[in-house]
Amino acid sequence: MSQTAVERTKKGDEPRKRGFFAQILLFFRQVIDELKKVVTPTRKELVNYSIVVIVFVIIIMLLVTLLDYLFGTGASFVFGDGNS
Numbered sequence: 001m002s003q004t005a006v007e008r009t010k011k012g013d014e015p016r017k018r019g020f021f022a023q024i025l026l027f028f029r030q031v032i033d034e035l036k037k038v039v040t041p042t043r044k045e046l047v048n049y050s051i052v053v054i055v056f057v058i059i060i061m062l063l064v065t066l067l068d069y070l071f072g073t074g075a076s077f078v079f080g081d082g083n084s
Helices: 020-036 043-079
Strands: 006-008 015-017
Touching: none
Parallel strands: none
Antiparallel strands: 006 015
């Protein structure tokens, strides 16, 4: 069983299940502990990360646009463009 849902008694041989509200409180305590570990990036890091993301998105947009054009042109060639 999970260590978060089960607590050992003093003897250590039989597990004791936490109650519903104890599990909820434990969850919130763990969330707060994890949030304390978060490190806020500096302004320089934030600008750098933003530029990397924007450049990546532009590259993917160009790739998708190119593939769309190629498949559209190929479909028009195979099936005709609809003009008689």
